[in-house]
Amino acid sequence: MFKVTHHLTAAVVGALMLAQSILMPVATPRKDAAPAPKPAVVAMVTPEPVANPAPQAKGKLIVIDPGHGGSDPGALHQSGNGQADVTEEDANLAVALRLADMLRADGYEVQLTRSTDTEVVPGSKAADLQKRVDIANEAGADVLISVHHNAAANKSARGTEVWYCSDRPFGAENERLAKAVNEALVRNLREAGYDTVDLGVKDDSKAGHFAITGPNLARPSEMPSIIGEALYITNDQDAAQLKRPEGIEALARGYFEGIKVYFGDA
Helix, strand or coil, X not given: CHHHHHHHHHHHHHHHHHHHHHHCCCCCCCCCCCCCCCCCCCCCCCCCCCCCCCCCCCCCEEEEEECCECCECCCEEECCCCCEEXXXXXXXXXXXXXXXXXXXXXXXXXXXXXXXXXXXCCCCHHHHHHHHHHHHXXXXXXXXXXXXXXXXXXXXXXXXXXXXXXXXXXXHHHHHHHHHHHHHHHHHHHHCCCCCCEEEEEEHHHCCCCCCCCCCCCCCXXXXXXXXXXXXXXXXXXHHHCCCHHHHHHHHHHHHHHHHHHHCCC
């Protein structure tokens, strides 16, 4: 009896709960209710490219003199058929132009005695040399860098050397500049894959003076100056480096790094 009553009672309770759920009104949103907020949209902003900052001015003026030019080609390298395939005037200018770019990008002021294949003063070698020094003096340059390449009757002669003059009021600075540039030229050539011969620095006061560095001009330089003889145009191995963009780059970087060491900016 108890079990039957229990089962009936449970059935009645279940039926009542079902009826209640059917009759319960379904909640609908009010017409005047505020709409649910939409999720925030995050705008995708593309960052503007950051411009390279302008180099900090070093306050130093470098005059670069690419030796020779125009009707004066300087030293020549001849190919197997006897034709000149490397000229000093072109090699000097290529190195000087690349060096000027490097220096300017690092905050130095630069002036070139020539930027094209021409003499500075056509028709007179003496006047041409004097004008190159005059340009540096008139500009108030801090240093004068004369870019050259060597030549010798002995075609096996090769290597890197830098000339300076001790017979000047700033002879010690000339030597310090020459040593810094020579070390950097040799190192950069070797890093570029060419094992140049390090011939060191040489004092032109013991070799009759060179016009650019010595006191023999009517108006000699008023600032430290050097002549770089980075490679021998007349040597097959050395000349081959001047046909390679990597060779020109290594030489320009050698001068650049040497100048920075001289000024204490390295």
